[in-house]
Each structure stands twice: as C-alpha cells, then as structure tokens.
Amino acid sequence: MQVFSKSLDINTSKRVEMVDITEDVEKILKTVSLSHGIINIFSRHSTSAIIINEHETNLLQDLEDTLEALVPENEGYGHNTIDNNADAHVRAILLGSSQSLPFENVKLDLGTWQSLFFVELDGPRARKIKITIMGD
Numbered sequence: 001m002q003v004f005s006k007s008l009d010i011n012t013s014k015r016v017e018m019v020d021i022t023e024d025v026e027k028i029l030k031t032v033s034l035s036h037g038i039i040n041i042f043s044r045h046s047t048s049a050i051i052i053n054e055h056e057t058n059l060l061q062d063l064e065d066t067l068e069a070l071v072p073e074n075e076g077y078g079h080n081t082i083d084n085n086a087d088a089h090v091r092a093i094l095l096g097s098s099q100s101l102p103f104e105n106v107k108l109d110l111g112t113w114q115s116l117f118f119v120e121l122d123g124p125r126a127r128k129i130k131i132t133i134m135g136d
C-alpha cells in the first residue's frame with residue numbers, strides 16, 4: 001500500500017456555492033500510480049463542507065434553500081459578535097468536512113447519480129482542500 005498527499009485550490013465566487021470537484025479530483029487521482037484504494041477529500045476550513053450527491057441544478061438550489069431554512073443567515077448567534085459568520089460554521093458542521101470513497105481502475109467509484117462537491121458557506125474565498133489517496 002502507498003499513500004499520497006495532494007491538495008486542490010478552489011476559488012469561490014459567491015457566499016454559498018456548490019462547486020462540483022469530481023473531475024478535478026479524478027485528475028489528481030490519475031497523477032498517482034495507484035489503481036484501487038480509498039481516497040479522502042478533506043476541507044481544512046471551518047466554514048465549508050465536502051458532500052456527495054446528484055449534480056442537478058434544482059436540487060442544489062433546494063439544498064441551499066434548506067440550509068437557509070434550517071440555519072438562517074441572520075439569527076442573533078453568539079459567534080456573530082466575533083466575526084459574523086455563525087450560520088456558515090453551523091451549516092458546515094451539519095454537512096461535514098470530509099468524504100472518503102473507494103476508487104477502482106483509477107476512477108472514483110461513484111454511483112451514476114453521484115458527484116463530489118465542495119460547499120462554500122462563507123465565500124467568496126480562496127480555499128485549499130487536502131486529498132489523501134491510499135491504495136495499490
């Protein structure tokens with residue numbers, strides 16, 4: 001087994017944005033000499049998330065609307081006295097900061113309707129995510 005550490009830079013353009021990173025991650029996977037194993041995609045930021053779901057425009061808007069309904073942007077949060085982005089932290093906690101998935105034959109083993117997304121929750125910003133690839 002071998003382990004590789006890579007990173008992916010993402011520049012977001014909106015406060016809340018779902019960025020499909022499936023192709024970027026597959027490109028990175030092709031740069032290492034492994035055919036099968038596990039890949040972990042980890043966001044090193046407390047106001048963003050990594051999710052796997054369907055890339056369908058209405059669904060992505062539904063997710064954004066649901067986040068606003070569950071965790072409204074302006075709700076008098078305690079953390080807002082420090083830097084005014086408590087909703088982004090709480091949304092990030094609900095969605096999670098990483099995903100791990102298998103890869104086979106140098107391809108992510110995603111289902112037909114699954115894509116990998118970086119979720120910006122307090123943009124626009126320059127972000128860096130960490131990708132760890134383990135396998136043979």
Ligand code: ZN
Pocket residue numbers: 079083084085086089
């Ligand atoms: Zn904060």
